[in-house]
Amino acid sequence: MSINWFKYSSPATFYPLAGKLIPWFYGLAAMLTIAGLYISFFVAPTDATQGESYRIIFIHVPAAWMSMFIYLVMAMWAGLGLVMNTRLSSIMAQALAPTGAMFTFVALITGAFWGKPTWGTWWEWDARMTSELILLFLYIGYMSLTAAIDDVRRADKAGAILALVGAVNVPIIYFSVKWWNTLHQGASVSLTRAPSMAKTMLLGMLIMAIAAWMYSIAVALSRARLLMLEREKSTVWAQEVLEQKP
């Protein structure tokens, strides 16, 4: 029996599939968020050194993970779209970008709120924070480039090149910022020697991370559905979908 790997690479078949999957992912995201937030706020113990303020990491760490991971996934889809010339891949890349930018922004903001009581400063030119900020710039560059090009195919391909160049640059930027930081002064804060975490804390963080995953998938799929309809509005299947909706 041969499997047709490309069955769902066509918008006409993927659109209904995404429609069926989206409620599931939203449901999982909601359930996991409730469970994760309950664990993080009521079950997890108060931290000995940081007090209650440490609880912001339950949002901060998943957001930071997602911000980096989504960029890689986005670059992968964009590259796939460039090489294989599949419409859906490029749509997925564009659908992921705003979510990634949102998580980057959330990671920066929550990081500032965590830094104020813990380090006594809103902002530190720490290697991670600086590269996270630059990651936000890369997201914004990608989104504004694809938005500025009217021709959809050119927008996809130009965006793909930018995303790939950015993905190659992310490690270079990270290390350059890290070395730059150590040159200036001995880092006043070190995140690497984190105290060993209580099990419930780790559990809460992991559940929140999975919730962030589910949310990202759900939002990206909904956005992809809209992009598909917009791009394929002259095709038969899109007309049928649009007729069913009042």
Add this chain to the structure above:
Amino acid sequence: MLITIIRRDLLLAYRRRSDVLTTLFFFVIVVSLFPLGVGPEMKTLRLIAPGVVWVAALLASMLSLNRLFAADYQDGTLEQMLLAPQPLALIVLGKIVAHWLVSGLPLALMAPVLGMQFDLPPEALAILFFALLLGTPILSLIGAIGAALTLGLRGGGVLLSLLVLPLYIPALIFGAGAVESYIAGVSPEGHLSLLGALLILTGLTAPWVTAVALRIAME
């Protein structure tokens, strides 16, 4: 082939000298504005000099990026270049070299003079010059990718800066870092080596990526 392209672009730039001079004076003015804004204390100025000169060089080289492909795009020469039997990446490399010769090299030559305004010691001036000599080609190479991606777009200039500036950051860090580490009493060798490594990496990849981006833009 490479020489022909470089000579052609240099000749074109020579015929429009004011364009080149505008970029250079922009660089001079931006650098000179900083002492006026920060205050004339030599101690502070010496500290910020490498960073100021480098950021100004970044901005100045970005200003001229728009012109890298725009004129050829408008009069149709670029289409002929795409159709030429010679590899497009080679033609692109020629254009980038020419662009560097008219926009990057003058900045590097001018920088020591500006550094004197900031009371940098002579050795630091030499390192500043050398770092810019290694770094400005990187700016032209990375910038060419951005220029090709934004070719013929609305508001291309502002968009170009949004795309290119984050990618310039490593060059900025190592370039300014070389001078700063010398002033701090550490050997600048490490920074300069990393800058050279970046130059080799971008030199090998950027013309090729730019060629792909140009083909997309001209579809």
